[in-house]
Amino acid sequence: MLSGNLKNIRKRLGFTQAQLAEKLNIKRSLIGAYEEGRAEPKLSTLVSMARLFGISLDSLITQDHSQPLPNAIPQPEKSTDGKLRVLAITVDKEQNENIELVPQRASAGYLNGYADPEFIEDLPKFRLPMLAGTGTYRAFEISGDSMLPLVSGTVIVGRFVEDWSHIKDGTPCILVSKREGVVFKRLYNKVHSSALMMLHSDNPVYPPYELPVTDILEIWEAKAYISNSFPMADLSLSKLSSIVLDLQHEVMKLKKAI
Structure with missing residues (x-):
């Protein structure tokens, strides 16, 4: 045996x-x-x-x-502090990885159960063929309006990040931490020091803030979202001016090429 x-x-x-x-x-x-x-x-x-x-x-x-059954299977990964830990996942009958959904009501429990195969197994699951075979993914239902135009209730599908230091500044990510719980922010890790992460909201009402990397449990880089609310087109004066300038620049390039 x-x-x-x-x-x-x-x-x-x-x-x-x-x-x-x-x-x-x-x-x-x-x-x-x-x-x-x-x-x-x-x-x-x-x-x-x-x-x-x-x-x-x-x-x-x-x-x-x-x-092997479609149950949670532990996957050894490195956490953001570089220490080996177990990343629990689930697979279907063909051994394809599922995407587990963490609803808003399960966010608090996720802090205690993120490495527990039984907790992960109980989460709703689905698959997105376009993401198959490109990493380990998890979906999180966000709350609040800090990342408008993505509204509360939007589901963010993120790919697990093994080494947070490789994240490009400004990348939208789901961050799981001891202090903040589950949050969706844009991350900046080269602003102050390697010991701090800067979290930015897309909604300017919310100021950016720092988070020690020692508080971080997981980071999932946002790769897709699911929502029943479609973002409004940005037709502000500044946006229209930017479009006009881009068009003028392209026209100038064409003229030089003729």
């Missing part, structure tokens, strides 16, 4: 034997021996495996993991 579970879970998580051995700080040959049933891991190694896989020690040893 253990040898088969170890092999099946390792492959499901996308680890080679060498990668798993490195994470467990043991020799690669030991992983092969464990998977072939030629050796038994020490208790300390079993505990490390269970923690890495995001399952209980009892489940690793006694439950059959040879038939």
